Amino acid sequence: MSERIGLFADLHSNLEAYEAGMAKAEELGVTRMVFLGDIVGYNADPCTLIDRIGELVASKKAIAVVGNHDEATFKDYRSRMNANANAAIEWTKSQLNSEQLQFLKDLPLLINEDNICFTHASAHNPSEWNYITDSMSAWHCVQNSGKIYTFVGHSHEQALFYQNAVGKLIRFEPHPGEEVPVMRHRHWVSVVGSLGQPRDGNPEACFAIFEPNSEVLTFHRIEYDRFTAAAKVKRAGLPEELANRLITGK
Numbered sequence: 454m455s456e457r458i459g460l461f462a463d464l465h466s467n468l469e470a471y472e473a474g475m476a477k478a479e480e481l482g483v484t485r486m487v488f489l490g491d492i493v494g495y496n497a498d499p500c501t502l503i504d505r506i507g508e509l510v511a512s513k514k515a516i517a518v519v520g521n522h523d524e525a526t527f528k529d530y531r532s533r534m535n536a537n538a539n540a541a542i543e544w545t546k547s548q549l550n551s552e553q554l555q556f557l558k559d560l561p562l563l564i565n566e567d568n569i570c571f572t573h574a575s576a577h578n579p580s581e582w583n584y585i586t587d588s589m590s591a592w593h594c595v596q597n598s599g600k601i602y603t604f605v606g607h608s609h610e611q612a613l614f615y616q617n618a619v620g621k622l623i624r625f626e627p628h629p630g631e632e633v634p635v636m637r638h639r640h641w642v643s644v645v646g647s648l649g650q651p652r653d654g655n656p657e658a659c660f661a662i663f664e665p666n667s668e669v670l671t672f673h674r675i676e677y678d679r680f681t682a683a684a685k686v687k688r689a690g691l692p693e694e695l696a697n698r699l700i701t702g703k
Contacts, residue, residue: 462606
């Protein structure tokens with residue numbers, strides 16, 4: 454069976470989206486999971502997500518990198534985040550036990566495997582949490598990763614950048630469910646979107662699947678029980694805007 458890598462970013466403590474994503478990944482024959490940072494933040498199930506992902510990492514079924522919200526649980530990010538994000542982080546910190554916090558602390562900023570780079574934001578100064586939104590930011594990412602394929606999250610929207618004949622990175626808007634040939638003679642930066650808090654006006658959860666042997670990448674959107682997830686946010690006393698964002702995808 455050829456390798457099928459499931460790529461999940463910005464889960465943000467959303468258990469309902471996580472469970473839907475894992476079920477779909479199994480249905481689609483994913484052989485290994487990669488979690489591209491921001492396991493926690495914004496939503497109401499940080500402990501369960503850390504425990505579930507920790508089990509997958511420990512059993513070698515998954516790898517994971519740290520995101521800025523993960524890092525905010527053990528570094529002072531108050532001046533770098535908005536009020537809602539800070540409120541969610543403070544609440545999250547009150548929920549985590551020492552083992553869960555240590556799991557986040559131990560996550561690397563970046564993982565390289567052969568011709569692939571995995572990181573949360575960008576391979577260009579990864580600890581600065583730069584967003585990849587245009588050709589120039591994608592080009593900086595490629596120059597610093599040095600890999601054919603770089604997979605990231607952070608921007609909460611799906612996008613794919615490919616290198617043209619003169620070296621410029623061109624943005625391509627993927628269509629969910631459609632296979633995209635990603636041949637090795639180019640460089641690629643794939644922004645896989647957010648599983649736990651989409652922001653492009655579509656509340657469906659995002660992830661992607663990469664098949665390295667056949668050089669194919671497929672972006673996916675899936676429905677999940679976002680109303681239950683939103684209700685949990687409200688019950689936890691987190692900002693109501695965070696619950697509303699799950700419903701609207703904005």
